[in-house]
Amino acid sequence: MNSTTEEYSYNDADSSYEDILKLHTEDTHPEHCREAACIITAILNVIIFLLGITGNGAVIWIAGFKVKKSVNTTWYLSLALSDFLFCSTIPFIIVRTVINHWIFGLVMCKFTSFAMFLNMYSSIFILIVISVDRCVTVKFPVWAQNRRTVTKASAVVVLVWLMSAFLSIPAFRFREIHISPTNAIQCVNKYEHHHTTIVLIRFICGFLIPFLSICICYSILICKLRVNQLSKSTKPYKIMTLLITIFFLCWLPYHIVSIIELNQSKHGHNLDIAQQVTATLASSNSFLNPFLYAFMAKDLKKKLCSFLSKIESAIDEETRSAFRGTSITNSGDHRFSTAV
Template sequence: MDWMTLAGVYLLCIFYAVAEVIICVLGIAGNGLVIWIAGIKVKKSVVSTWYLSLAVSDFIFCSTLPFIVVYVVNKDWPFAFFMCKFRYFMLWLNMYSSIFLLVIISVDRCVLLMFPVWARNKRTIRKATVIVVLAWIIAAVCSTPSAVFRDIRHSTYKQQTTCIHKYSYMKNYIATVTCRFVSSFLIPFLIIFICYVLIIRKLFNQRVRYKKPLKIMTVLIFAFLICWLPFHTVLLIKVHKKYVSITIQHFSFILVSANSCLNPFLYAFMGKDVKEQLDKVNMGNVVTQMGAIELSLIQILYCMRSSCILHRHLC
C-alpha cells in the first residue's frame, strides 16, 4: 500500500470508531432511560412490556459495540476464543430479538386499532410476557449458527488473530445468510409495512386526522428499511464471493447499530406515559436533543414532534 491508501484506511477506522462510540453512548443512555421508566416508573402494561424488552435488547447490543470497535481498529482479535463465539452470538441474538419485538409492537398497534374490543379483553400483561419470552427463545435459536460456525485463526505471517466464520461447506454458509435475510429482514419488513398500511387505512376511513401519525409511521418504516437493507445486501453480495469495499461494509454496520439507539426515540419516547415521566424528571429537553443527534446519524429529515402516536389508541 502507498501512503495515500494507508491514510485512507486510517481515516476510515477513525470514522468507524467515532461513529460506533457515539452510537454506543447514546444507545446505552437512551435505552437505559427507557428501562428505568418502563421497568420502574411507569405502571406495568402490555405496551410497557414491549418497550422494556426492546430496550433491554438494544441496551445489550450497544454494550457489546466496544468489542467490534477494538477489533476493527487493531485489526486483531485480542479476546479469548470463547469471546469470539459469544460476541457474535450476542450480536445476532440482539439483532433478532430487536427485530422480532419491532414486529410485535407493529402487530399489537394494528390489532389494537382494528379490533379494539377484542384487544381490550384479550391483551394481558401475562400474554405479553409469554410472547416476549418466545421471541427471545426463537432469537436465540436463530443466532446459534453464528456461535457454532465462529472460530479464531492465527496468522504467524501477519502476526495477528482474527475471529472468522468457518463453514465446512459453502452451501451451509449460503443457506445461513439466505435464512437470515428472509427471517430477520424480508418477512419482518413486510409484516411491519402491512400493519402500518392497515392502520393508516383505518384512520382514513374513520375520518381521523392522520397526517401526524402518517409522518411518524413513514419514519418508522423507512428507518427500518434504511438501517437494515444495506447490511443484508452486503451479506448477500459477499456470499456470492463478490467484492464489497470495506467502507461500505463499515457503513452498513453503522446503520444497523444506529437502529438500536434510534428505537427509544422512534417507539418508547413517543408514548404518553413515558413522556409524562420524562417531564416529571425534567428530561424532555435532553431526550429531544439526543433524538436530534441520533436521527442525524442516518440523515432522516423528518421532524419528530413530541406527540403521542395515534393519540391514546396506540400509547
C-alpha cells in the same frame, strides 16, 4: 460485531484458542488502526456505544420503573433491552478495530456475533408484534380491551426472544479464531459450505418476511383509520413508522452486502470497506430508537434539555393513546371505548 464477515480456513482448525494464542503470541505484530475508514469506524462505534447505553438505559429505567406497566411499555422495554445488550458488547469491537487484533478469547468472539443477530431478530420480531397489535386494537377493539394483557404481552416477548436466540445460534456456532497473514488473531466467520444457507435465512427471516408482514399490517391499519377516522392521536403511529423506517434503512445495506459477499470471488478485497460501513450502520440502529421517542415531542427547542422527560412522555402516551379514540358502533347507539 466484527465488521468482517469473510470465510477463512486455517491449518489450526482443530486447535483450541489457547493453543493458537501460544503458537502465535511471540510473532504477532498486527498493524494498528491507521486507515481513514478504520479510524472513522472506531469513532462511530464509540459514539454508538455511549449514546446507546445512555439512551436505552433511560428507556429501560422509565419503561420498567417510572410509568405504569402496559402492553405498549412491554414492547418498548423489550426493544430497549435488546439494544442495550448489543451496545454493551461494542467496547470489544472498538478495541479489536483499533488494535486490529482479537484479545478477548473464543467465547467473547462467539458471543459478540451472537448478540448482534439476537438484537437484529428480536428487534424486528417485536416490530412485527407491535404492528399486529395495532391492527388488532383497531379492528377488534372490544376483544382487545378484554384480552390484551401485560401477562400475555410478556409471554409473547419471551417467545420472541427464544425464537431470536434460536435463529442466532449459527452466529455463535460458526464464529472462530483465525490467524491473519500479518500474524494477528482475528475473530471471523467460518461458515464453510453453510454460508449461502445462513445468509439467505438471515435475509428472509430477518428482513424480507418481516418487511412484508409489517407492510400488510400497516396497510390494513391505515385503511381502517381513514375509513372510520378512529384515531385522535397520531403520535403512536408516527413513532412506530419511524422505528420501522430506521430499522430497515440501517439493516438493508448490511443484508445487501452479505448477499453480494456470497460471490466474493468476483469482488475480492473491495467489500472490506462496504462491510465495515454497513456493519456500523446496522449497529447505529441500537442507539437511534430511544432518541426517536424524545424527538417526536412537539417542543423541538427543549428536547435536548428535557431528553429523559420526553422519553417518558412518549412512552406514557403510547399507554394512554393506544386505544384512545378507538371505538366501534353497535346497533347505531352503543359506542365502546377501549382506552387503556
